Amino acid sequence: MSDLVTRLRRHNWRITPQRRVIAETLEGSHVHYTAEEILERACERMPELSRATVYNTLNEMVALGEILELTLEGRSKRYDPNADHEHHHLICEGCGLMKDVHAVGNPVDWLPGDERHGFTVTRASITYRGLCPECQAAA
């Protein structure tokens, strides 16, 4: 049973078969898929599912705050079902592998007042880069 589906239902969101398949595809993964990858995987269970429904559904889940949209390099956005708790991302510069990570402290605190240019700063996300164990071995 998908916990994401439960959370979505609380928003009085109609849980159609299409939306259920998309939510379960997202949540069942430990990597962050692109919309096209989600379409491809969801179509294995529901072949008539359309591209537009996948894009619409992902955008709506982002708007509801139940999943995160990640804009990283490479061309396409990726979707992270883990919107619950603060986390950052660690990306391998060799192969593109991505991991969720947790940093100590709040990065907002590391930004001095005179660097804020009058902004109210509400959040911060950190993208760490390096080489994963496999790519270190290959180098």
Add this chain to the structure above:
Amino acid sequence: MSDLVTRLRRHNWRITPQRRVIAETLEGSHVHYTAEEILERACERMPELSRATVYNTLNEMVALGEILELTLEGRSKRYDPNADHEHHHLICEGCGLMKDVHAVGNPVDWLPGDERHGFTVTRASITYRGLCPECQAAA
């Protein structure tokens, strides 16, 4: 005289009129333009400049390490001529205004060893989000 042009020349890079215009357009700005914006502005000085040359030139300058490519939300990449010293970005969630900022300390130090999953972590960039003074007033 463009300092970026000087740095590019050191890479034995042929400085053509097109490349000079692109470099000077980049460097003259305090905002980070998209490739299309650079094309548009550079064309004011050199109307026959082609889109392909702008994209090629920007990609080559990124590969040489002389400018930074920023992948932020919104659909297009932006280019930052200030590759020299470490800095992060602060973005207004209201209007999209972006500022370069400097945080205290090195974010790599805030990532505990057991959160590194065996990666060698070489760098980190922080994206701060909030509301600029104008958007606070409007809210």
Add this chain to the structure above:
DNA sequence: ATCCTAACTTAGACTATGTCTAAACTAAGA
């Protein structure tokens, strides 16, 4: 100076990613 070659530039075709539209379908209440 002229030739040669490699580097550079160009227009436009092509690809990838994502949005929009209009029509059809579905579910729930009157």
Add this chain to the structure above:
DNA sequence: TCTTAGTTTAGACATAGTCTAAGTTAGGAT
């Protein structure tokens, strides 16, 4: 059953960026 709002669909459209093939240019060799 009828109505209505919400949902889904195919495909057209939009945008960002890359590729290709041909033409141009710069600079070294003769």
